[in-house]
Amino acid sequence: MNETIAIFASARRNGNTGKFIDWIANELNINVIDLSEKNISPYDYEHRNVGDDFIPLMNQLLSYKKIIFVTPVYWYAASAQMKIFIDRTSDFLDVEELKDIGRRLRNKTAYIVCTSISSEADRSFLNSFKDTFEYLGINYGGHVHANCENGYSPNEYKKDVSKFVQSVKCLDLSTAV
Numbered sequence: 031m032n033e034t035i036a037i038f039a040s041a042r043r044n045g046n047t048g049k050f051i052d053w054i055a056n057e058l059n060i061n062v063i064d065l066s067e068k069n070i071s072p073y074d075y076e077h078r079n080v081g082d083d084f085i086p087l088m089n090q091l092l093s094y095k096k097i098i099f100v101t102p103v104y105w106y107a108a109s110a111q112m113k114i115f116i117d118r119t120s121d122f123l124d125v126e127e128l129k130d131i132g133r134r135l136r137n138k139t140a141y142i143v144c145t146s147i148s149s150e151a152d153r154s155f156l157n158s159f160k161d162t163f164e165y166l167g168i169n170y171g172g173h174v175h176a177n178c179e180n181g182y183s184p185n186e187y188k189k190d191v192s193k194f195v196q197s198v199k200c201l202d203l204s205t206a207v
């Protein structure tokens with residue numbers, strides 16, 4: 031079984047980020063889960079949403095060693111759907127029956143695939159992911175970014191994609207950026 035999975039969240043499936051991850055997923059031969067197809071509601075202190083798609087999705091993700099988080103940069107941050115997904119990991123910290131899921135996340139490796147209209151992925155965007163991974167005990171494997179300032183131009187990202195795909199395949203954490 032493939033040990034990597036991608037979770038994707040953008041305001042459109044076939045936009046810049048969708049095309050970018052489809053290319054990478056094809057190279058890695060992995061599945062892409064579109065969060066917009068899931069019913070995942072925002073974090074709730076009362077956990078009244080415990081029956082939505084979040085826990086089944088997490089259980090699915092836990093069977094993989096490497097998880098690729100895929101989102102465009104929207105206002106120096108992840109897309110709203112991705113932020114909701116990340117917020118919901120707080121369920122593992124405060125619902126006793128779910129703590130085991132949180133523990134099982136430790137030692138997974140996470141990557142970021144992102145697009146924006148800047149030459150590089152925004153630092154605060156990347157740091158919010160890296161800090162979250164660190165808090166959850168997840169290794170950070172690195173990121174790849176596509177600058178879509180002039181539209182989606184795959185030729186411009188060939189080298190970066192090939193390096194990223196290699197690092198996911200080889201799990202080389204020493205060069206994670």
Ligand SMILES: Cc1cc2nc3c(=O)[nH]c(=O)nc-3n(C[C@H](O)[C@H](O)[C@H](O)COP(=O)(O)O)c2cc1C
Nearest residue numbers: 040045046047102103104105106145146147148178
């Ligand atoms: C709501 C919104 C906010 C955005 N904020 C940023 C930003 O802060 N920095 C940036 O470089 N690009 C920003 N962009 C541009 C997108 O990151 C870029 O066009 C991206 O490739 C869109 O991916 P998509 O087609 O999957 O939505 C923003 C776009 C939108 C729609």
